[in-house]
Ligand SMILES: Nc1ncnc2c1ncn2[C@@H]1O[C@H](COP(=O)(O)OP(=O)(O)OP(=O)(O)O)[C@@H](O)[C@H]1O
C-alpha cells in the first residue's frame with residue numbers, strides 16, 4: 181500500500197512534482213506514462229526513499245518515509261523494493277548469480293525469504309529458479325561475464341534480482357525500452373506472472389503505450405502532476 | 414556479500430589502473446625506505462671509521478679537517494707537526510700508546526700512509542675491530558708495504574710485488590719515487606673504512622723518499638749501478654776469481670765485490686766505460702769519491718770499521734758501467750748474475766761481515782722488475798740500502814693517534830695538547846668529531862628527506878587522481894548498489910577501502926622490493942664501492958613512516974569518498990551518463 185499526499189518536490193528550486201493524492205493498493209499493477217522530463221524517474225526515487233520531498237507525505241506499506249533516517253530508508257528499500265532500470269542494470273564485475281543475489285547482502289529479510297522459497301536450497305538455486313522462470317535456462321550463461329549477455333538477457337537478470345526474496349514492491353523504470361517488441365512482450369508476460377504469484381505491487385514506468393493493456397491501472401503523470409512540465413520540455 | 418568483497422572485486426575489475434597505482438606507491442615506498450636505509454648505513458659506516466682511539470693530534474686548525482685527513486684521507490695534508498712532538502706525547506704518562514701518521518704520497522690514486530708498525534696493533538674500527546690480513550704478513554721491514562683490500566683488488570697486486578710511490582696526490586707531474594720500490598708484504602682484509610683504499614708504509618721509508626735528493630743516495634762504496642751498455646771485457650783475465658759470471662747478451666755487467674776481510678775496496682775503472690767509480694785502497698779508511706754528475710751518495714759501511722766512504726754516484730743511474738777491478742781480490746766466490754734489463758743479483762757468500770745487500774741496477778722503468786717478483790728475498794736498490802742504514806726519522810708528521818691509559822684522561826689530555834707549548838696543536842676526540850662532521854651532511858639529509866616525502870606524495874596523488882577518474886565510470890555501479898539498498902556510507906567506505914587496499918598492497922610490494930634490492934645490491938656495493946650495507950629488519954621509525962603513508966592514503970581518499978557520497982545522495986538511483 182503506497183500513499184502519497186500533497187507531495188511537492190523541486191530540483192534546486194525548480195518544481196518537478198506536485199501531486200495532491202495518489203494511492204496504490206497492494207498487489208496493483210500500475211502503469212505510469214508521461215512525456216520525457218515530466219518527473220517519472222523523480223517520482224520513483226521519491227517512492228524508494230532515495231530522494232526526500234520538500235513537502236508532503238509518502239507512506240509505503242504503512243510506513244511514513246519521513247519518519248525514517250537515511251540509512252533506515254536504505255534498509256527499508258533493500259527489504260521491500262526491487263528495482264529494474266532501463267538499461268545497464270548489472271554490475272559488470274559480478275557474475276550473473278552474484279548480481280541476482282546482491283540485495284541479500286543488504287537485506288536479511290530478502291535473504292530469508294529467498295532461502296524459504298528455495299525449499300532448502302541456497303541462494304544460487306533460488307536465483308537459477310527465477311532465471312528459469314524468466315526464460316533463461318542455459319546454465320552455461322550463468323558462468324559468463326554479465327557484459328557478454330544480450331540486452332534482453334541482461335534485463336531478465338535484472339528482473340530476477342528485483343524479484344529475489346519477494347519484495348513487497350517492484351519498481352521498473354522503462355525496463356523494456358532497450359528490447360525489441362517481441363522480447364518486450366515476453367518480458368512483460370513473465371514479469372506479470374511472477375508478480376501475480378507473489379502478490380507483488382508493480383509500478384511500471386514506460387513511454388510505450390502498447391504495454392498499457394497488460395495493466396489493471398494506468399495513470400498519466402502529467403494529468404495528476406500540478407506542475408506543468410510541458411514548457412520545460 | 415560483504416562490502417569489502419565488493420570493493421576487492423570492483424578493484425580487480427580495474428586491474429590495470431590498480432596495479433599502476435600500486436606500483437607507483439610501491440616504488441615511492443621503496444625509494445623512501447631505501448633512502449632511509451642508505452642514510453642510516455652511511456652514518457653507521459661513517460661512525461665506524463675509527464674506534465678505540467681516544468685522541469687524534471694534529472696541527473692547529475679545524476677539527477673536521479684533521480679528522481678528514483687523518484681518518485678519511487681526504488683533503489690536503491699541508492699542516493704538519495714535529496716528530497719530536499709525537500715523541501713527547503708518547504712519553505706523557507696519560508698516553509698508553511701513540512701512533513704517528515704521515516700522509517702526502519699516493520700510488521695510482523690511492524693514499525699512501527706512513528706510520529709505525531704499532532699502527533696495526535692499536536688502530537681499530539667499528540666495534541674495536543682490528544685490521545686483519547687476508548694474505549701475507551705484516552713484517553718489520555722498512556720497504557714493506559701493507560695494502561688495503563680495495564687497492565689489492567683494483568690494481569691486482571700480489572704479495573711480493575714491487576711498487577713505487579708518487580709524491581703528492583698522484584696528479585700529473587707528481588714525482589715518482591721510483592728509486593725506492595716497495596714490496597707488498599701483506600694485503601689487509603676489507604674493513605670498509607678508508608684503510609681499504611690505502612697503502613701503508615713505514616715512516617722511515619716515507620722520509621727516505623722525501624730527502625732533498627728524493628732518496629737518490631747513490632750506491633754503496635763497493636757497489637755500482639750498472640749500465641746497460643756495459644761490457645764485460647774487464648772481467649776477462651781475472652783468473653784469480655772464482656766468480657761465476659753469468660752474463661747474458663746485451664746485459665749489464667755486474668758489481669764486483671771486494672774482499673771485505675781486508676776492509677778494503679779497490680775499485681778500478683775500466684777504460685771502456687764512460688763513468689766509473691774508482692775505489693782505492695781503503696787503507697786510509699776514508700775515500701772521497703768525486704761525483705761525476707748529479708747525485709751524491711752517502712754510504713756508511715758498518716763493516717768498514719766505521720770508516721766512511723763517500724762515493725760519487727753515477728749520472729742519472731743510467732748508462733753506467735761500473736766494473737770493479739777484481740784483480741786484487743782473492744778468494745772471491747761471488748756469483749754475478751745479471752739479467753737483461755733487470756737488476757742484477759749477487760750472492761755474496763763470503764761477505765760474512767756484510768749486512769748489505771746485493772747491488773741492483775736501478776732502472777726508471779720498474780715494470781721491468783716484474784719478472785723477478787718471485788724472489789722471496791727482497792732485493793734492495795742501492796738507495797734502499799743506504800736508506801736502511803740511515804734509518805731516517807721523519808722531521809714532520811701529519812697526525813698522531815693516541816690511546817689513553819684511562820678514559821677520564823681524555824679531556825685533560827685534550828686540554829694539554831691544545832695548549833702545548835712547543836707548537837700549536839689540535840686534539841680531537843674522534844667520536845665527537847665524527848658526530849660534528851656528520852652534522853655537515855644534515856642539510857643534505859634534510860633535502861633528501863624532503864625529496865623522498867614528495868615522491869611518496871606524488872605516488873599518493875596519483876592514486877587520488879586515478880580514484881577520481883574512476884568515479885565517473887563507477888556512477889552506474891553506485892546507483893545499482895543504492896537501488897539494492899546500499900547506504901551512501903557503504904559507497905563511501907567502498908572508496909576508502911579501495912584506497913586502503915591499494916596503498917597497503919603498495920607498501921607491502923614496496924617493502925619487498927626494497928629487500929630484494931638490498932640483497933641484490935649488497936655484494937656489488939661492498940665490492941665496487943667499499944660500502945657494506947647491513948640488512949636489518951624495518952626499524953620502528955620505518956614502520957611509523959609506513960603507518961603515516963597508509964594514513965595519508967586514507968585521508969586523501971576522503972575526497973573522492975565524499976564526492977561520491979554526495980552524488981549518490983543527489984543523483985539517487987537514476988543512471989545518467
Ligand atoms: N539530478 C537532477 N538534478 C537537477 N534536476 C534534475 C535531476 N534529475 C532530473 N532533474 C530534472 O527533473 C525533471 C524530471 O526529470 P526525470 O528524470 O524525473 O524525468 P522523466 O520523466 O524520468 O524523463 P524520461 O522519460 O526522459 O526519463 C527534468 O526536468 C530534469 O531536468
Ligand SMILES: [Mg+2]
Pocket residue numbers: 220221222353
Ligand atoms: Mg526517467
